[in-house]
Amino acid sequence: MSAPRDQHFLVDRRAVERIAGSVEVSGRRVLEIGPGEGILTRALLDRGAHVIAVEIDPALVEELELTFADELEEGRLEIVPGDAKKVEIPPFDLVVANLPYSVSSKITFRLLDIGFEVAVLMYQKEFAQRMIAQPGTSDVGRLSVMVQTYASVKPILELSPASFRPRPQVRSWVVRITPHEPPYPITDRKVYADVVRVLFSHRRKTIRKALRLGEDAFASETIERAIAALPEDLLQRRPEDLTLEEFALVANTLAGC
Template sequence: MTDGSDLPPLREVINTYGLRAEKSLGQNFLLDLNLTGRIARCPGSLKDETVLEIGPGPGGLTRAILAFEVSHLYAIEKDTRCLEPLKNVSDAFGGRLTVLNEDALEIDEASLLPEKAHIIANLPYNVATPLLIKWLKKRELFKSMTLMFQKEVADRIVAEPRTKAYGRLSILCQWLCTVSRQFDISPQAFTPPPKVTSTVVKLIPRETPAYPADLEILEKVVAAAFNQRRKMLRASLKSLGVKPEPLLEEAGIEPTRRAEELSVEEFCKLAEAYRKAQ
């Protein structure tokens, strides 16, 4: 048996191992096989590819990924209760699954992964954004990232300028990746149902950032601008410790504009002006 066909239904697994979802771990189990298959299809063909999954839980999405003939799947699971049922999944798929009982925020992906990998994950809500930021800074390790967030976070990732959701996460993600919203998932699809709708987003890391800028400087400029997003840039950028007007002039940006009005390219120009002024 190497195709998982003899594995018991997920609800039976949950009952057998007493896998009540733990709120402290941000757990909401996705048991709908149609949805797990749909998520696993988002990156495109996974045949002979390496995949990283975070928080597999009882293994619903894990089974779907392995069914697409991946070369190997590395799964990071913090909850020790899930280790035995996941070992059963590994056995059922010919050992193509390696499960590590680790904290995803602390693992070193570079030493774990033998080659460029795809990330596919139903992320725990409480660590979703820190994990995404971590992976953006290691983007050279990944071919794609298919990630499930609460809808509010997904909205921020794909947001356009002049919208309420547009902000620091939008700029960083769109500067370093091409981003696309895939589909929403109703709370009723999960066990237990969360209080919010979930959204699957696909990010494909760019070979080089969309526009020239230094990451740390860009983060600093964007943070200053959005920390007082209702103020004009000539006021909000004062926290950078230099006069904002020359920076804005250098970048070709009107000082009366506000942070949410600037494109990713304009923020990069502003970051470059600030870098030169230091």
């Protein structure tokens, strides 16, 4: 069967074994997004996981139901048809998945919002590199800041295009994501998320100018009060140069205004 949309089926069995074995799944509820033809699903089930598989493609859902009829009957597998960006997902403990490249960002943000113990996720290499980009580098952006605020990210495996069918044009990274509390106090998480979004929407502007362009998120009076309260040297810098502590300072100042 050909891959739907932008999904590339993982066919490298050694990689599958490494991914499935990178976290203890026995007896745990494991969310798998985009199971495709079920090669990783099988490896997780064989390790004693209870798998919740979310698949958007109806043809693949039908194929999975046939392939895993026994596991479905035994209750060791749940198949959730639908779009992982918005479908209701049953409770889970862990996430192990090969995410479709085009929705990696939205699904990652949703998973962090829902919460989990550990996630082992596959991304396009360049996307994963942005997740761990540090302040002051060209790769840092909204993704870097939001992910690093709420989780630690550790690359554990790199895969070539030959590991997939059809072969993508890029290399892939498998990373381990472990949620944690923000390293600096955040008064309002929504305000924090809005600040990060607004600033990186105008990443070539100074913080002062970028905030003043954020009237879709904050009232102009609130922005001006926050600008008056923030340090001048911070206001003159650009978003890519701020640390996580400084993003928290901007957000907390706005939340207090």
